[in-house]
Amino acid sequence: MKIIIDAMGGDNAPLAPVEGGLRAAKELGVEVLFTGREAELRAALGKLGHPEMPQGVEIVPASEVITMEDNPARAFKDKKDSSMTVGLNLLKEGRGDAFVCAGSTGALLSGATLIIKRIRGIRRAALAPVIPTAGGGCVLIDSGATAECTPEYLLQFAFMGAYYARRFLGVAEPKVGLLNIGAEASKGLELQKTAYDLLQQADAQGRIHFAGNIEGREAVCQGVDVLVCDGYSGNIFLKTIEGTALFMSQCLKEMFLSSTKTKLCALAMKEQVAQLKRRFDAAEIGGTALLGISKPVIKAHGSSSAYAFFNAVRQAKLVAESGIIQDIDANVEHMRLTAEPSAQ
């Protein structure tokens, strides 16, 4: 298996993606292919103790870099020789099995949609990070790829999220919840009300296990396996968890630094505090699958460290091996409003 890595994407490029990729090549039994400016990548390799190209590592040169200033919708076309566009084209041509990229989410989404294409019948791609909740992990779909959604998109997100949860969380029958502002079926805007009906129909047909509406509070402190929402709400939800976790960590730190006594406690509980931090740390998961695209594309966090890239490559390998794209492709007829639900 070969994983293509955009070695110029993210705040810590090229060193972090190269270091994470090298570790993955060594520990995960995969080959890696870096795209980016060859001189910079060779310099990074040298810095990491590899004056010669290590085995299982390859570079495909790309002279340009897509930045946050580029227009997300056009960047992949405007910069045809960017590390992102070159990487996506290599994936399309079958030169690798998955693509990992920490660059602009919008540009990656447009590029993946137009170069790799969506799975036939899937209306929109979705970013589906696994988030920490009291119930274990939860697939949040969509977390911001498609801000404005139709009920049909949400239906498709529910199916894709359920397949993903089955493969990645190991849950045989994932419970799917619809993010909403109340538990009753009548709650929310038109979007949620119509989506509720569609999800209930899919549940009645035995295709997904719909657990109903779920509020932001219960979504975190109780949890479902798959949380379905439009990209706008999902992004607010995800970022609010991040912000609250960060704020509470700051409070905790203050608390532990407030006196000699508390400092001793901090020392005594070092291991437990580190564990708590890890539980909320994005680097542990690595990346977010872009579901609905016909080949595995993994968005790594913009601030990814080498360790986060390593984990993103591991996740890319899992996605490529999992057969989830085949799952979606084989069931796409059940996710479309044009299909006759009662014909099944």
Place this chain on the structure above:
Amino acid sequence: MKIIIDAMGGDNAPLAPVEGGLRAAKELGVEVLFTGREAELRAALGKLGHPEMPQGVEIVPASEVITMEDNPARAFKDKKDSSMTVGLNLLKEGRGDAFVCAGSTGALLSGATLIIKRIRGIRRAALAPVIPTAGGGCVLIDSGATAECTPEYLLQFAFMGAYYARRFLGVAEPKVGLLNIGAEASKGLELQKTAYDLLQQADAQGRIHFAGNIEGREAVCQGVDVLVCDGYSGNIFLKTIEGTALFMSQCLKEMFLSSTKTKLCALAMKEQVAQLKRRFDAAEIGGTALLGISKPVIKAHGSSSAYAFFNAVRQAKLVAESGIIQDIDANVEHMRLTAEPSAQ
């Protein structure tokens, strides 16, 4: 000053509202007027050591109770003799200066809008809780009263939130942020894009201090003074903070209970942990002002304890004394799209 309290609303009624109200009468120099079933209220008073009616305390009987099962839009009409409807009518008639209620939010909103009425020119009422952020307190407006909004509503929320922050957070020039999925002006749905322009115009006219778009993460871990959003997003935001804080508290508890050593730390840090908990505790704030209504109406949390009711009464007193309704009324022309912005 006299505060009317719906003594039948909330999970702990009538004991909690009666106990909180009694304490307020004793400590805050206000009179309180309870609405509800007289026999139950007298029994609660007796249980609290008051076989006779204490000074400054009054009961106005109401035989019905609005429950969560009642239709929120019609409940106040269907149950004309409910503790909520009677309380709202007393406020309308000037029998008290403010109304505190822990009953159904939807029913209270409908009742307040149709019995007390909105301030002339205000299109929709908003629930504006003060939430804990790293920047201190933040007025979140709207947190769920008006799920679906127009850009004009958001403009009005910004003004009302700013007046509220000035009076209650003591910030001379409150920074107003628009909750969004990115910082750039082009981010979000049509609603946010149009609202961004309106808020920028109001800022250019020197009427509010608009700090631009703010993401969920920064809204919590950095903070603004006023966070403007539609009720749907605001509710997701608020509940997600609650859920994450609760989840992290559970994790902390597990952490402190994991060994003898950590248990000793928990004991040593009892005071600090309690302080941290208080920082995220809704009971400390007490209630949420229903802004845009022409008289002070305070929504207390459904699970309010006696202490939370006490704080809600304190907040009701502050709102009644503050002149915020006059602030809004005097400036309503600047909050309307029909007004000519350049005429100023």
